[in-house]
Amino acid sequence: MDQTPRFLGFWAVNEPLDLERHRAQIDQFRDAGLDGVVFHPRNYPDEPEYLGAVFMQTLSRLILHTRDQGLAFWLYDENGWPSGTAGGETLRQRPELAQQWLGCFREPKGDLLLQYGEGEERRYLCVQTGEGVDYLHPELAPTFLRLTYERYRDGLDPEAFAHVEAFFSDEPEFGLGHAYDALPPDGALPWTADLPQLFAARYGVPLLPLLPSIFGSGAETGTGRVRFWELLGDCFSERFLKPMRDWCRAHGKLFTAHVKGEEHPLFQVPMVGSCSRVYQEVDLPAIDALERFPTGDFFPRQLSSSARQFGNGRCMAEAFGGAGWGAGPEDLERFLLWLGRHGVTDFVMHLAHAQLNGQSLRDWPPSHPFHLSWSRAYGAVLDKVRHQLGHEGRPEADTLVVSPHRAIMSSYQPHELLQTNVHNAASYPDSTAARINRTFLQLVDALQLNAVSYDVTDEATLERYGEVQEDHVQLGQQRYRRIVLAPRHQVKPALLATLPDTLLTAPDAWLQHPWQDTAVVHSRPVRENVFSIEWKLKPVTRNACLIDGKTSEDGRFRCAFYVEPEAVGAPLLLLLSDLPKEIRLNGHTLSDPAERALFEFPLAGKLCAGCNEVQAQFATCIQPLAWVLGPFLVQSDGPFESLERGMRRTSGPFRLAEYQHALLAPGELVVTGLPFIFEPVVAQAKINFVYPLSSLRFQGAEGAALAISVDGHEPQWLWGPDWTLERPIAPGPHEILAQLVPSSYNFYGPHHYVHGDHHVISPAQFSGRRNFADPLGTPENTLDGYWRFCPLRFPHSVVAISAEARNLIS
Template sequence: MKHTNDTAAQETILKRYLNPTQVPVGALKKEFDEAGQDGLLYRGIPFFSWNGDMDPDELRRQVREMKKVGLAGFFMHGRTGLITEYLSERWMACVDACIDEAKKVGMNAWLYDENGFPSGGADGRVAEAGEEFARKTLHCLVETPRSFKWRERTIAAFAAKRRGDSFEDLRRLAGQEQANALDERSVILHFYYMAHGYVDVMSKKAIRRFIDLTYEHYQNEFGDKFGTEIPGIFTDEPSYGLLPWSFELPERFKKETGTDLSDTLPGLFYRVPGFQKARHDFWNTVLTLFTEAYMGQIGPWCVEHGLALTGHVAWAETLMGQMTFHGASMPSYEPMQIPGTNHLAMRLMDATREKQVTSVARQFGKPRVLSETSGGMGWGVDFEHLKWVMEWQLALGVNLFCQHLNHYTLHGPAKRDIPPSYHYQQPWWNEYKMLNDYIARLSFMLTQGKRTADILVIHPIGSAWTLFDGSDIAGGVDTHGGEELIAYNDRQAEICNAMLAIHRDFDYGDELLLARHGKADGDRFIVGEVSYRIVILPELLSIRRSTLDLLKAFAADGGKLVCIGQAPTLVEGVPSGEPAKVLSGAYHFALPPWPADFQKAGRFGQPKCFEGTLTTLKAEMDKIAAPSLEISDQTGREVAHIYAHERALEGGWRLVFLV
């Protein structure tokens, strides 16, 4: 039987999560104290790792344990070691028991949409429908005319002559006969796809099947509890493979660009004529398909059915990672009611990942930002390290935590599943409430008022697209795309870290989102709900036409434009002098190159900035506009290792959180 929602009841918890109460300044102390005593909306919601033979009574006991240590709820998440069949009648009985026990003890039960991760495959059931639904990847094999065979999965083939690391005299082949006629001085670039398991996350049809198998299944069983006892659902790291391919890609590419995708394939792998435009158009189409198919379908489904969609995309911390898994991170956050990120391991990384998600949340009026945090910190983790990592994320705009993770059992392989377990197995379990109370108070305070940052930094992902060499995807994710892209990523991360180190808070502006929601309004640049007075181009190589038009209007009305390094020389991958003309009146400066012995990461992976970068950036930004906040030592030197989160409260009050 399909349940219906009780809208009045739904508002009592879902709307409270999505619209935290704004407290008068005079009452903040009282509410701050109470958030640490109860404060359900500000407490952790860990992954409840279901990794054994699940028993409803034991689940109820563990729910009570989580309540005892000050947690607000849990995401019911199938993991390594699970014996109970996923989404079976027994599974649903276990979900029901947890929902019921959570209600009894004053907690919330949250759903998780997959068995393991990444989300999207419904535990392999989506791909069972056939190759159309399965993940596919694009490959290029350089062959001789003698070895080449036109195969069922061949997309295109080109005759070519080698030229160093690239090729020249490319000519598309119509079939095997033309290949057979080539002499041995030629090579053939053979483009084909391979099909894998999982799911094609760029296919609306495939993701619709995922929704039917998972989301609709939960709706049929527990729809009457959506928004009340079940506030929301977590989706985790939907991703394609490298280089992504979908049966829907050629048609959409033709529609977007007017070009046959097959004609442009050599440019994705090698630096042949026109490669920058080929790459821009390819990755832009991939991003559009992914965003529309995945979050673009699941987000509206959740709104319609009274759930908050939360979760995160994979490997958002680097430009290489974003291209490896989803094209660009920021557009995926717009359809989410509680945008999220993740922060794993005992280290502080570049702040890019957190700044991306908190920027979108602010621009689209989403006051809560979740972080899947503290996974993989090891069995020796203590409160000092947990506090250290969560405070750093709070300073960057996160205000809701999903601890990774609480294991149902440590039997069998479970004990090796990304330890530790933040659950009853820990010797410090009975003291855990102290930390949860502390984080709840901070999370409450950092939902009050509004962030004050009025600087927008144009996100560099579009420039990264033009650099990504598809022929260089060996090794780990952060080595994909070639040395030039890796160096570009490192420079962009340093600019992000340096802005925060000199206490110039900012938001990123994703160019796809700017095209939809950006406008110039006098000397202010508007994105969604936020107004900016300074726009920075951080060593961009390529820029969208829509962004350039916005910047032209902004500059014409007296807006402050800042160009770090030279102006972009490409418009959507095509060489152009127009950006230099539009930016001729902007404030220009360059950052110094890194010395050869500069080490980018410090202890525990904490990011560092070259001193020359900090000095130059601060001096130049001080010329452009006075800072709202300065943190200096007794000598007047900026204290770069302290991050600041500044918020405006009613009545002209300011709230500043320092870490």
């Protein structure tokens, strides 16, 4: 079973297709160590027309260039998100394919299907129509295939289409997640027009009389609820996913998709029923694993379990989106290793914007690798992850854990979704279904802590495909010699009767004794020699200062910055995230910007001592970001305060002061003049070692990454938590050249967000609107007047490890 990790850039094309510019970006993906590209029109300006002839001609040449660079090429199947709309064309041609749900109301609203209850308990079940598409409708998949997949097939050059490896479908689901903000307080059920007929044909009983109990009223009928949710799961899988997969297979392509609600069984039920069912219809099953920190061990393990049971073992994660600009190499390495150790093999790195502008830099950052301060270290991180997973891949499982999806279905009430964090269901109401879910996740945690080699399935999949033998259970391609049935599971008695007692392990064995550390640790004393380092900083020629500004409704943007008299003559630049129609500084017109990642305007001859005012006119009311760049120091009128995780904050305001090298302190660069800097800060040091060394561990470094060169040799990238240079060093004097890379957060922000460099950043953290990403207790307005920064410090000392000591350690 091939577990070789592969990394693909999730290329968000948010600008007109340009052959030369986008060829160069493909080369950047290659140089960053990525194995392929996922082409994703996202906020695409329709230049040239999406899926039109010129679009296909240009894209064909880009695909062939990708092939020539040795990179894989995938097509994201939508213009925007989620999949199925064909950029709005699906509903323009087939309005009857609009999503539906059955809402529970206290007054009639829409098409009334059923009413029940008396007095204050009276409820009206009404069919509602939303803006999305109906993934349960039998005509959606054929329509979407015709409008998107077949147009790629017919429009691309045959050679280019031959190089397309996969189609990627993003977040299809029953529909409640996409309609979340429109759902009534008493809840809603997924719906499609022929659902009552499907239910009656399958179970031989009518659906409508059961609906009150599914909503939580009247006599409890757990069996009816389970039947309802399992039917929806089959309908979704067979009507939408299976036709997409079959088309891809017929054309020699992989079909990969992730759905919404994968994080745990309680979230899966209203979104897709059970992912164990869904993954069976996807060649390369996938999850959406966003944010900066691991968020739960169940869903990546369920993913890889299904891939091993019913596929070739490979599976994909859309990874690291929303980790924030403050995420560094340490965070990326930890996150990828977490997924890889659960068996994920393909990583789509969310998100690489073709153009960084005011909108895209706020769009679930970071944009990587293109726009990171530490982009040059990106390939080294991927290489390290490849190496570690090559030695630490997930072994074959001998234990099968059966999740309690049916138990949750039988207790679940639709109103619970309205009290659930719809982003990742990290919070949800306390209910019977929730308690079953929570106990099951505790079981998964216990198995994880005890290093049990386990796979996961649900009750229905075990019943449908499990083959019980005397000494094992065969599920698909996998064989298990131990079965753990989750508490409250609803495996049918007929199957339970066939399971030998020798295969069954009670979950209480793990829940009551969740951690059994039997490792024996042998240690030898190791002498560490610590040397202080005296750094000599190189001059900083490109410092930065972000300027707060505001845009009026007619697109007029204003901001101002203060320059001390001694700094007026410095060669300063104004940097804008978006290109204005016109722009002035102190009444002087600025023109001919240089476009790099952003737009640079020279300011020579237009600056004045004191306040400098920028006025720009944009075509629409956008919110650009503006910086001043150049050789200066940023001084704050307010003091810097220390925060948790080493962060600093100040109320400002800031002044651009004359660059004075002596004022910068290697151990406190943010406070002494470089709070917003994006470029590496360079310093030298000389150290004398008296014996041969195998490695150096730098202590006290704060920043995204550190490039260390010894005696002019090729620099090696280091990052936390160990900051260790692995290379032999001879006795004698040595010169160390260090490039300290600041956190991208210090340049992009959101600086005024009350939680600073938070582990998940959505667009709302920039705008100040409280949402699901904010910790509990966050005020409604999440922005304040403070500026926040990640620390930036050169290491204060180095631990020299001799070759002999290294041998003892290893």
